[in-house]
Amino acid sequence: MRTDSTSHALTDAAIAPSRPAHLRRANARGLLRLLKEHNPCSKADLVRLSGLSAPTVSSAVAYLESLSLVENLGDGESSGGRPPEMLRFNASHGYVAGVDIGGTRLRMILADLNGRVVTQWATQFTEKQRSPKAVCSLIHEGLKVMCQEGSTSLRKVLHITAGAPGITNVNSGVVLSAPNLYDWNDVPLRSMLERELGIPALIENDTNLAAVGEHWRGSAEGVGDFVFIALGTGVGAGIFIHGKLHHGANWSAGEIGYGNVAGKPRQNLEVHATGQLERAIGGLGIEAEWKRLLERERRPNLAGLERLRATEVFDLAVDGDRMAAQVVQYTAQILVDCIVGMALTLDPGVVILGGGVGSHPELCRVTARLLAQNEFAKPQLRSSSLGPQAQLHGAISLSLSATEAQLLA
């Protein structure tokens, strides 16, 4: 029956603060959230918005000002009486950073606490820089450059989120496997970053980050249940359920690249093989289908037709090329099968197509047309609005959430 005196079951509960002091913090948190949503506004506004009494709001705001989380902008415009003191969330109180570790390059972004982008930075990997350790120093370097460009200091960077193209255990901060990267396995990236940078860090799967980005300020704004499908070199999905990422029991939710493709023989799933769906409609798969058609019809290889990238084939389809249109049709049909399968399971309201190949307008158009032929299991199909920036914005979003929880803990 005896429990550790520092851990209280009540306070651990979902909604069960137990002590008066908790009220103060909860109110401060709530007021800060309201201020962010109605930035800038006056104390009187906060009184109306929160339902709390004026003195309570006053003292909470004083507390937030003492933490430099809130600034007093001075008098605003009177509406027939004493002019209000306008308050603003101090977005420069700190900064957050996002990282996208890609197959060939590293991209980074720095944003203030409002999520406003301050600077970006990118670099190509050299052969030597591909080890986890080297990547960490490279990130350190990039962060320093961005801080300088943004006229701030590393000390003011409060959190960083890094995305990797592989299966990541967000809790332990370990990249479990990233074959499409440099075959990272069980890399404790979070702790490495935290040691290198001295900043709390978070790691995530890159497709999941893109989904977060689209949810935050992209095509899925305000949509709690959706699936983001990333179609590029690889094929994967980021799944949002009830406004939050769904990771699954082994951090591998959304690994749809291994799914079966209708018409192709069933196959057991092996760890070190490329998945069937990925082979079919990953970038290489699409290009292979294009070459197959070219050869079948013995078309002359004008202007290097044989070496076109997937998106270039799609562009040809827009220009009216019949054979390229067939490739689009082929891709869209397989994609629709995949979407229908997920829709029957999850019933998402929205499906977003993203990734280098997936966000091509022609593919979206044809996919939507095919999907509409069903009488149900047809979620709204949208194209990614953040494009290749989605991951970075998602990283910022996660860092902002983590910071928010941390600032008034």
Next chain:
Amino acid sequence: MRTDSTSHALTDAAIAPSRPAHLRRANARGLLRLLKEHNPCSKADLVRLSGLSAPTVSSAVAYLESLSLVENLGDGESSGGRPPEMLRFNASHGYVAGVDIGGTRLRMILADLNGRVVTQWATQFTEKQRSPKAVCSLIHEGLKVMCQEGSTSLRKVLHITAGAPGITNVNSGVVLSAPNLYDWNDVPLRSMLERELGIPALIENDTNLAAVGEHWRGSAEGVGDFVFIALGTGVGAGIFIHGKLHHGANWSAGEIGYGNVAGKPRQNLEVHATGQLERAIGGLGIEAEWKRLLERERRPNLAGLERLRATEVFDLAVDGDRMAAQVVQYTAQILVDCIVGMALTLDPGVVILGGGVGSHPELCRVTARLLAQNEFAKPQLRSSSLGPQAQLHGAISLSLSATEAQLLA
């Protein structure tokens, strides 16, 4: 900027009670929860468990006793000092009921606030009783009978949950469509029940209820992410994510019966047709496959072999019948394809096979064997432990949660 004075943005927030009075309620709720988990126990125990001070616990318990939610059992055993006053959650303070509206019969269950089953009741539908209105009166009748048998009164029944074999909008309380029932469409079942019984009600899809049941006191106890597959006349799934049911944007998450089956031609989804997966491995589909094999091998129709039900065919397979084993293999293979598809999307830790056909041990055995051939996307496969009772227990579970929230609102 002006907001309605009765709605406070802060109090609507996830974790943001704002007033001292909220503390009282939150603490009372928390203490009641702790008492339920350590039933019976003393105030001193609650002090240790909650981390609250003794006077606070005393006054909260007094409050709970005044509501008759807690009983004082008198002195317990001393552990070297003044003997503790033992407290017990008063499970007879009220009761909750569950209903399963099936294709041919109505089943009901009555339980106390601890979830202990008091009585059950069931009846076959007659032709006339199939209208929503008639079903409601039948439920009323059943409830009265159960109250009598349980020596309680209808007034003490605090909540009821009803499950229907169709797509249900839990928020609005409307059965959107239940073709396998009596072609109910847009039936406002919840409000009908509430008017008929004078009790707050909840409605749900029956497969979802079964999933809740297995999660509460069945094969998925303690598992937050799992999929319950119901294989019977129909084929459907109940999906648990992060400890809660997942409904999807149109209340049709888990309607996997319409899924494609590998090797069969792709098909568009139509509302009034049976789904491809359901045609393949629903009860009728399995029986059809059995007949097909019988005919192909021109086997003499001994002992009415042609009229065997799916489960009877599976029984034959256990007895060593080669052809029946083929049917099991056929079913299991399609089931595995379906499970793998869901596993790649959701990565559930556990998949539970249930329903009249799905819970057959032989099917589970073969399915598990096939599933194990994959190197990943192989969730733990379990068989339903509540069997046909799963729905009813799930209904009780939902009613208990609803009641808990209601008792100390």
Next chain:
DNA sequence: TAAATTTCTTAATAAACTTTACAAAGTTAA
């Protein structure tokens, strides 16, 4: 210039929790 309006603060009051002190009812051991 006075009245009205809006914003914000100060002072008094109420609610809820905690600490401290102590009473009640047992066990243990000289």
Next chain:
DNA sequence: TTAACTTTGTAAAGTTTATTAAGAAATTTA
């Protein structure tokens, strides 16, 4: 048998937080 010790529970006093009520400050309106 009795005194010391333990454990449980309550009462009183004090602390923290929020509220209401009153009023001060700064502006617009008449």
